[in-house]
Amino acid sequence: MDTIYQEIESTSEWLSKFGADCEGGITRLLYSNEWLEAQHALLEKFKLAQMRAYTDEIGNVFGQVKGSFYPDEVIMSGSHVDSVVNGGNLDGQFGIVAAYLAIKYLQDTYGQPLRTLEVVSLAEEEGSRFPTVFWGSKNILGLADNDAVSDIVDKDGIKFVDAMRQCNFDFKAKQQGRNDIKAFVELHIEQxxxxxxxxxxxxxxxxxxxxxxxxxxxxxxxxxxxxxxxGYRKDTMYAFSKICHESIEKAQKVGDPLVLTYGKVTPKPNTVNVVPGETEFTIDCRHTDRKQLVDFTEELEQDINRICQEMGIEANIDLWMDEDPIPMDAELVDMICTTLDERNLHFKKMHSGAGHDAQLFAPHVPTAMIFTPSINGISHNPAEKTKTEDLTVGVKALADVLYRLAYVE
Structure with missing residues (x-):
């Protein structure tokens, strides 16, 4: 595997050209020209590696090495090819590069696997262009709601449907999940x-x-x-500050893995010499335990209503996302831990604080994730970076796991 280091750098540099923007990052949005060029390039890359390369109806790209004994049992690895606006070149993209290099290495070293190995470049995960997320994985799993995206548009007013068809893709005639995927392993930077x-x-x-x-x-x-x-004011910014201060102190007392974020605050009229009569803000709360997440946020709602009632202010609370924690497959996680132990690789068993395609696969397919470190924890930013040495360790670990899944009875 001594060549893996060089191949990571060269393949990442090659793929990063598609969607490279003038600010030093990558902007590769679903059904854009840059996105389409990247998917076409990956299709050709997979063909050159002697894989069966193909796309599905909506634009997911696959590279497949057929199994000799269990051809209908697919071991899949990969991630999403789309990016945020002015993002880095590792989020999503590295998972595709890693799966491609790991499978190519296994094929070159051990020949045909017993079970089919498949790298996937998922069409979309980020929701950066249209107000929809996980479009790629939803279509693989038969979970996509075509009606929900039929009328949505991007910031320029371009309809989702028109952009998709301009790229020569279209809705699946029938939403039916694949039943041949026996495991999905996603390698990702930690972020x-x-x-x-x-x-x-x-x-x-x-x-x-x-x-x-x-x-x-x-x-x-x-x-x-x-x-x-x-004493006569009904100052909504003051109310917000009390809500923010009180709830963050409570979150700090609860501690990890609970996190609470006020990410966007908009006071109105937002001018220097007027008491703000309206303030809109967002709340993002996350936890690995469903009950604790719900208990904390329901108490938060009560606190907001109490503070506002005391101040003579009206509060409208809109809960617009409510996603359950998703466990990875315990047996697969244990197998990965055992494999890394046998390789004397130091690792941390941990949760993911960010969403990933793996959370879509997990309720339907045995699923696991492996993280590599992020320098300074930076992601969704051109400064996103991981040492190539760490990326190499990740690709080798992925190859070891895929070997166990695809080459061992």
């Missing part, structure tokens, strides 16, 4: 700093956090900043 801080070269993901997201609108009274005494 956090835990592995780097704790000096682990690898993470084995045991679960993906559940998420609850809110948009909260507080309505008070806009008034003159100079002539309205403090």
């Amino acid at each position: 956090g700093a835990v592995l780097e801080i704790e000096k682990y070269p690898l993470g084995v993901v045991s679960s993906i956090v559940g998420q609850r997201r809110y948009t909260v609108t507080l309505k008070g009274e806009a008034n003159h900043a100079g002539t309205t005494p403090m």
Whole structure:
């Protein structure tokens, strides 16, 4: 595997050309020209590696090495090819590069596997162009709702359907999940700093956090900043500050793995000399345990209503995302841990605080994830970076796991 290091660098550099933007990052959005060029290039790359390369109706790209004894049992690995706007060149993309290199190495070294190996370049995960997510994996699993995307548009008013058909793809005639996938393993950068801080070269993901997201609108009274005494104000920014301070202190007392974020705050009229009569803000709360997530956020809702009632302010609380935590397959996780132990590889068993395609696969297919460290925990940013040495360890670990799954009885 001594060539893996060089192949990671050259393949990543090659794929990063598709969608490279003027700000030093990658912008490769679903059904854009840059996205289409990347998928076509990967299709040709897989063909050159003597894989059976093909696309499905909506644009997922696959490279397959047929199994000799169990051809209908597919061991799949890969990730998403789309990016955020001005993103880095590892999120999603590295999972595809890693799966391709691991499978190519296994094929070159051990020949035909017993079970079919398949790399997948998933069409979309990020939701960066259209208000929909996991379009690639949903279609593989038969979970896509075509009606839900029929009328959605991007920021330029281009319809999802028109963009898809412009790329010569279309809806599946029938939403039916594949029944040949026997395991899905996704290699991904951590997108956090835990592995780097704790000096682990690898993470084995045991679960993906559940998420609850809110948009909260507080309505008070806009008034003159100079002539309205403090005691007569219905200041929604003051109410927000009390909510934010109180809830974050509670979250800190609960501790890991609970996380709470106020990511967007919009006061109105948002000018220097007017008491803000309306403030809209978002809440993002995550936990690996469903009950604890719900208990904490329901208490948070009660606290918002209490604070606002005390201040004479109206609160509208909209819970618009409520996703359960997703455990990875325990048997597959144990097998990965055993494999890494046998290779004397130092790893941390951990949860993922971010969402991934693996969470879509997990309820339907035995699924697991492996993390490599992220320098300074940076992701969704051109500065996103991982040492090539760590990426190499990740590809080798993935190859070892895929070997066990596809070459061993």
